Amino acid sequence: MSTTSTPLKDTGVGKKAAGPVEWLDDRIGLAGLVRKNIRKVFPDHWSFLLGEIALWSFVVLLLTGTFLTFWFQPSMAEVPYDGSYDPLRGLEMSQAYASTLNISFDIRGGLLVRQIHHWAAALFMAAIIAHMLRVFFTGAYRKPRELNWLIGIGLFAIGLIEGFAGYSLPDDLLSGTGLRFVDGLIRSIPVVGTYIEFFVFGGEFPGELIIARLYMAHIFLLPGLLLGLIAAHMVLLVYHKHTQWPGPGRTEKNVVGYPMLPVYAAKAGGFFFVVFGFTTLMAATLQINPIWAYGPYNPSEVTAGSQPDWYMGWVEGAVRIMPNWEFTIGPQTISLNVFIPAVLLMGILFTVLAIWPFFESWVTGDKKEHHLLQRPRNAPTRTAFGVAGMTFYGVCWIAGGNDIIALKFNLDIFTITWMARVLVFVGPVIAFIVTRRICISLQRKDNDAILHGYETGIIVRSAEGSYAEAHAPLPPEKAFALTARPRVPELTAPVSEDENGVANPDGRKARLRAWAKRFFYAHDVDKPTRFEVEDAAHHFHDDVYPPHDFPDDFSGVSETGVPKQH
Amino acid sequence: MSSESHDEQPRDAAHPTHDEIVAREGHDVEPAEPIDNPGLPEHLPRPTDVDPKLEKRAERQVAGMFTAAIVLAVGFCVAYFTVPKDAEIFGWFSLNLALGLTLGGALFLIGIGAIQWAKKLMADHEVIEMRHPARSSDEDREAALEAVDAGVDESGFGRRPLIRNSLIGAVAFLGLPAIVMLRDLGPLPGDKPFNTVWRKGMRVVNDVSGEPLSPGDIEVGQLVNAQPSVFFETDSHGHAVFHGTELLQAKAKASVIVVRIRPDDITPRKGQSNWDVDGIMVYSKICTHVGCPISLWEQQTHHLLCPCHQTTYDLADGGKVIFGPGHRPLPQLPLAVDEDGYLIATSDFREPVGPSFPEVHQNRD
Incomplete structure (x- = not known):
C-alpha cells in the first residue's frame, strides 16, 4: 500500500473503494488489471476517430435492433393487414411486412428506432470503409498488426452480409427485389447453383422460409461473429498499443497521448453519445427506407430505380456493366454475366485486401515492427494502388446508379453503361499514375521546405529592384516530423549467378522480387541527409532565397499576409 | 556526425544513441537521422x-x-x-x-x-508510455515450448500414432453427419425450374382484374401485364386454387406481358412463327438475367427494358437481348384464341423462364 504522508486509503477515492470495491477485489482481483490499464495512453488524431464511429454505431445497432425484435415477426405467412396505415389496409401481405408496418405506425417511437437502426447500419459500413482506408494509406497494418487487419477485413465482409440480411427482412417490394437478385446470383454458381437455391430458399423462390432464416442470421449468427471479432480487434489494439503519427518526442518505442482515465474515457465515452445522438437526429429529420410506400413483395412487380443500400451499390454497378457472357458446355450452363460481378468480384476484393500486408512485406523485405504511421505521400506506390482500387470501386458504385444518372441528367443509359465499362479499367490505371506522381511531388515539396524553409508570403525587393518571396526556416518540431520516416532502401540487382558462374537457384524468384521492390520504390524521393540539412542551414541566408531578418517570435504569416506571433 | 537517431527519446541503457550503437557494433548501422528528435514540446497552458x-x-x-x-x-x-x-x-x-x-x-x-x-477542464498533459515488442521473451518461449513438450510427451500423442490417427479420423468423420443433416434445408430442384403453371387452353387474363383478354382489347404498341387465369380461380369449396406462398412461387415464374406489334415488323424465332395472334405476343415478364419483372416498354422501337440492370430485349425479334447483362432471349408463350374469342396459351413455355441456372439448357420435356 501507499507509504506517502496521507495514506491513500484515507483519501476520497480510498474511502469509497473500501466497501464494495474491496469486496469485489477480494474475489476477482481487479486491482491488477485496473492498475495496468486505467491510465493507458492513447494518441490523439482525428483519423483515429473513424474506427470509433464504426464501434459506436455497432453499439447503437445492438440497442435499436433489440428494441425492434420486440414486435417484428419473421414470418412469411400471408395475413390481411388491419393496422392504421390506410392505403394498405385489407391487403394480403406477409407477417414480416405487416409487423414492420406495425412498428412504423402503431408503436410509438417505432419508426424512429427503425430509422436510427437503418441510418446506423449505413454509417457502420461507411465508418468501417473509411477506417480501413485510413489504416491502409498510413501503413498501420504493417507488422505487428497484420492479424488485426485480417480481423478488420472479416468485419467488413460480415458487415456487408449483415446489412443485406437486415435490408431483406421487412419483405416489402424493394427488399423482395433484393432477394430476387440474390436468387439469380445463387443460380449463377456453376454446377450446384440450382441446388443451393433450393436449399437456401427451402424450395422455389421465394418460398416461406427465407425471412425466418435471414432473421436468425441477422440477429444471432452474424452479430455474434461481429461481436467476437470486434472484441478480438480491441484486445489486439490494447496489446499492440495504438499507432501514432511521428512528431517531436514520438518514437517507434513509445506512445504519446492522453491517459484512458480521464481524458480518453470522457472523449470516447462522449463520442458514443455524439454518434447515437447524430443518428437519432438523422432518424428524426431524414426519411430512410419508407417501406409503406413500396407495398408488399410481389414477384410480378418492381419499382423503377430500385437500389440496394449504398454499400452494395458497387456490386450492383458491376452487375450492370458486365457484358452478357453465358456459356453452355455439354449439359452445364455457366452464367459468367452474373457469377463474375456478383460472386467472384467480392471474393477478389476481400482476397486482395487480405493479402496486401503480406505481399507488401514480401516486396519490401521489411520485417520490422512499425508503430509510427506513414504519410500517404511517403509510400507513393501503396497510395497509388489504394487510389486505383478506390477508383475501381467508385466507377462500379456510380454505375450502380446508371438509371438514376440517365434520368436526372437526361443522358443515354447505354452510353453511360459503355463509359463505365471503359472507365472501370482505364480509370484505375490513370489514377495510379497520377497519384504516384502527386505523392512524389509532395515528397519533393517536403524536402524543399526542410532545406530551404517555407514560403512566408513576404515579398522582398532587392537592391537591384528584383522581387522575391522570403523563405523562413521551418520550426524544428515541424522539420523533424517531416524527416521522421524510413529511408528509401538501396535497390540492388539480384545475383543471377555466383562468381563461379553457377546460376542462383532462386534466380527467377529473386529477380521477380527485385523487380517488384524496384517498382514499389521507383522514383521515391528520399529525405535529405544530415549533411544536406546542415549545409542548407549554413547557407540559408545567402541562398537563392532573398535574405530577410525575421524577428525571434516570427512564426509564419496568416492568409492575409499578417505575421503571426507566438 | 549525429549523436542521436530519431527513435531515441527518452534515453536509457535499453535505448543507446546512434554513436553508442556504432561504437558497440564497430560499423555504421543506419544513416544518421537528418534532424534530431527535439523531444516532447513544452506543455502550454490553455x-x-x-x-x-x-x-x-x-x-x-x-x-x-x-x-x-x-x-x-x-x-x-x-x-x-x-x-x-x-x-x-x-x-x-x-x-x-x-x-x-x-x-x-x-x-x-x-x-x-x-x-x-x-x-x-481535464488535465491535458501528454503522457509517454513505453512500448514492448509484440513477441514474448525468449525465456517465455522456451518455458512454453518445454511445457507443451512435456504435455505432449505425457499424452504419448507422438508415440502412439494409432490412437492419434484414429482420433483425427473420428473427429473428421463427424463432419459427415453435420453436412448430411443439412439435406432437408430444401427439396431437390427436379423439374420445377423448367415448368410453370401455364397449360394448353389456359386463358391470359389481366393481372389486376382477372378479366380474360381478347385480341380487340389490345392495340398496336400497347403492353398489358397479365397472369394465367388459374390465379383467379377457386376450387369447389370456394378457396383460391393458388394462395399465399404458393401463389408467389407460381407468379415468380408465370407472370407475362402481352404486347401487340404490327405483324410486318415481327421477325419470329425459328419454329415460333405461329405463336402470335395478329401481332399479339405473350412473353415472360421475368428477366432472364436475375429475375426482375420487366415492364419498361418503348412502343416505337418494341424494346423492353428491365429496370433493375437494364437488360434490353427486342420483342419484335423473338425477345433477343440487344443490350445489358442478360443473356438468354425472353421466353415466348405460344398463343391462340379460344372459341369465345379470348387469348389462350397453347402449351407451357417451351424453355425455362427466369434467371439462368446450370441445367437451363438441358432438355427436360
Whole structure:
C-alpha cells in the first residue's frame, strides 16, 4: 500500500473503494488489471476517430435492433393487414411486412428506432470503409498488426452480409427485389447453383422460409461473429498499443497521448453519445427506407430505380456493366454475366485486401515492427494502388446508379453503361499514375521546405529592384516530423549467378522480387541527409532565397499576409 | 556526425544513441537521422488553465449542456404521451420528429458536454508510455515450448500414432453427419425450374382484374401485364386454387406481358412463327438475367427494358437481348384464341423462364 504522508486509503477515492470495491477485489482481483490499464495512453488524431464511429454505431445497432425484435415477426405467412396505415389496409401481405408496418405506425417511437437502426447500419459500413482506408494509406497494418487487419477485413465482409440480411427482412417490394437478385446470383454458381437455391430458399423462390432464416442470421449468427471479432480487434489494439503519427518526442518505442482515465474515457465515452445522438437526429429529420410506400413483395412487380443500400451499390454497378457472357458446355450452363460481378468480384476484393500486408512485406523485405504511421505521400506506390482500387470501386458504385444518372441528367443509359465499362479499367490505371506522381511531388515539396524553409508570403525587393518571396526556416518540431520516416532502401540487382558462374537457384524468384521492390520504390524521393540539412542551414541566408531578418517570435504569416506571433 | 537517431527519446541503457550503437557494433548501422528528435514540446497552458473566469465559464457550459439534456429527456416523455400518432408537420410525422429531436438532442448534448469537459477542464498533459515488442521473451518461449513438450510427451500423442490417427479420423468423420443433416434445408430442384403453371387452353387474363383478354382489347404498341387465369380461380369449396406462398412461387415464374406489334415488323424465332395472334405476343415478364419483372416498354422501337440492370430485349425479334447483362432471349408463350374469342396459351413455355441456372439448357420435356 501507499507509504506517502496521507495514506491513500484515507483519501476520497480510498474511502469509497473500501466497501464494495474491496469486496469485489477480494474475489476477482481487479486491482491488477485496473492498475495496468486505467491510465493507458492513447494518441490523439482525428483519423483515429473513424474506427470509433464504426464501434459506436455497432453499439447503437445492438440497442435499436433489440428494441425492434420486440414486435417484428419473421414470418412469411400471408395475413390481411388491419393496422392504421390506410392505403394498405385489407391487403394480403406477409407477417414480416405487416409487423414492420406495425412498428412504423402503431408503436410509438417505432419508426424512429427503425430509422436510427437503418441510418446506423449505413454509417457502420461507411465508418468501417473509411477506417480501413485510413489504416491502409498510413501503413498501420504493417507488422505487428497484420492479424488485426485480417480481423478488420472479416468485419467488413460480415458487415456487408449483415446489412443485406437486415435490408431483406421487412419483405416489402424493394427488399423482395433484393432477394430476387440474390436468387439469380445463387443460380449463377456453376454446377450446384440450382441446388443451393433450393436449399437456401427451402424450395422455389421465394418460398416461406427465407425471412425466418435471414432473421436468425441477422440477429444471432452474424452479430455474434461481429461481436467476437470486434472484441478480438480491441484486445489486439490494447496489446499492440495504438499507432501514432511521428512528431517531436514520438518514437517507434513509445506512445504519446492522453491517459484512458480521464481524458480518453470522457472523449470516447462522449463520442458514443455524439454518434447515437447524430443518428437519432438523422432518424428524426431524414426519411430512410419508407417501406409503406413500396407495398408488399410481389414477384410480378418492381419499382423503377430500385437500389440496394449504398454499400452494395458497387456490386450492383458491376452487375450492370458486365457484358452478357453465358456459356453452355455439354449439359452445364455457366452464367459468367452474373457469377463474375456478383460472386467472384467480392471474393477478389476481400482476397486482395487480405493479402496486401503480406505481399507488401514480401516486396519490401521489411520485417520490422512499425508503430509510427506513414504519410500517404511517403509510400507513393501503396497510395497509388489504394487510389486505383478506390477508383475501381467508385466507377462500379456510380454505375450502380446508371438509371438514376440517365434520368436526372437526361443522358443515354447505354452510353453511360459503355463509359463505365471503359472507365472501370482505364480509370484505375490513370489514377495510379497520377497519384504516384502527386505523392512524389509532395515528397519533393517536403524536402524543399526542410532545406530551404517555407514560403512566408513576404515579398522582398532587392537592391537591384528584383522581387522575391522570403523563405523562413521551418520550426524544428515541424522539420523533424517531416524527416521522421524510413529511408528509401538501396535497390540492388539480384545475383543471377555466383562468381563461379553457377546460376542462383532462386534466380527467377529473386529477380521477380527485385523487380517488384524496384517498382514499389521507383522514383521515391528520399529525405535529405544530415549533411544536406546542415549545409542548407549554413547557407540559408545567402541562398537563392532573398535574405530577410525575421524577428525571434516570427512564426509564419496568416492568409492575409499578417505575421503571426507566438 | 549525429549523436542521436530519431527513435531515441527518452534515453536509457535499453535505448543507446546512434554513436553508442556504432561504437558497440564497430560499423555504421543506419544513416544518421537528418534532424534530431527535439523531444516532447513544452506543455502550454490553455486559457482555461490560467484564467479562472474562463474556467468558470467552461464549467457552466458543460453543466448547461448536461442540464439541457435532462430537459430534453423529459420533453421526450411529454411528446411520447401527448403528440398524436397520426399528426403531421411539414409533411412528416410529428411524433417521429418530436421524439427524435428531443432524444437525439439529449444524447448529442451529453456527448458534446463530456468532450468539452475533457478538452477545456481535464488535465491535458501528454503522457509517454513505453512500448514492448509484440513477441514474448525468449525465456517465455522456451518455458512454453518445454511445457507443451512435456504435455505432449505425457499424452504419448507422438508415440502412439494409432490412437492419434484414429482420433483425427473420428473427429473428421463427424463432419459427415453435420453436412448430411443439412439435406432437408430444401427439396431437390427436379423439374420445377423448367415448368410453370401455364397449360394448353389456359386463358391470359389481366393481372389486376382477372378479366380474360381478347385480341380487340389490345392495340398496336400497347403492353398489358397479365397472369394465367388459374390465379383467379377457386376450387369447389370456394378457396383460391393458388394462395399465399404458393401463389408467389407460381407468379415468380408465370407472370407475362402481352404486347401487340404490327405483324410486318415481327421477325419470329425459328419454329415460333405461329405463336402470335395478329401481332399479339405473350412473353415472360421475368428477366432472364436475375429475375426482375420487366415492364419498361418503348412502343416505337418494341424494346423492353428491365429496370433493375437494364437488360434490353427486342420483342419484335423473338425477345433477343440487344443490350445489358442478360443473356438468354425472353421466353415466348405460344398463343391462340379460344372459341369465345379470348387469348389462350397453347402449351407451357417451351424453355425455362427466369434467371439462368446450370441445367437451363438441358432438355427436360
